[in-house]
Amino acid sequence: MSRLVKVGMYLLSLQLLFVLVIVNKVDIDINICLGCTYLPWPEISKLAQKNLLLLVYVVMLGASAVFYTVFVSIISDAKDGPIRIGDLEDKNAEHLVFLATYIILFGWVQFG
Template sequence: MHRPIKVGMYLLSLWLLFVLIFVNKVTIDICFDCKFANKQELVEIAKANVLPLICVGLLLVSGACYFRFRYLIAGAQDGPLCIESIEDKNAEHLVFLATYVVPLVGFGLDNVRQMINLGITLCLLGALYVRTNLFYANPTLALLGFRIFNVTFKDGPAILIANTVLEKGEAVNVLKLDRNIYFATLAIKVAHEDSRRTKEQS
């Protein structure tokens, strides 16, 4: 995975933080009988909601990177490899959430100094996230149905990200994401899809 995608996955892991900041800091009066705001009024609303607008922008960027990630993992065709041993590591999602995300919710954001402190903290955590390849321990991916497994193949150990439950002895097709981190799909499902496509073409 390229570094920009990893940065995007880091932003995706912070979606809960961005949503909470938006909800807590947005200041927009709702009026059903009022006329639509003019250009000057829209500028004033934007000035009063700089931080919520930044959060919306970061959410859009992370969403785009997630769809890019989905595009990348669509080609898991290396293998099949047989899983000789497997360990469920889905607790990694909760560890990341509890260790990195939840404490940030308590940051005070009542003045510029506190916002700068949060920004610096997020940048430092992002650098750690990217350099240590923690993109697989993404709580947002867990909510979207992805799971983490420590497995052993014939050629050695690996970390698998999968959107299905894997078990010992199953054959998987993989796509290398980084070092010993792979996205995996069940090989039998891939074979089934290939046969179905062949029948449709014939």
């Protein structure tokens, strides 16, 4: 599997986190008229500077949406049918360690 595919799958796994952080941390001043035909550039730059990290999250969310469409097109072209898994055996608890590290890291980023 190529690195680009791995990065795409990782971004897809973070898609819900991006949405939650964007909704939680967005800081829009009420005095800005978003429906106006003329929005001054100083106001836009001030808004972008206040929400710079959120803009990065929006870009990453967009990238994950692009990867999603690519993966859907790849899956739709697949000729293999469903695969039946006979047995499943748990070898170790590495997945739990990864999950705990993952949750603690992003909890710190959001609330830190």
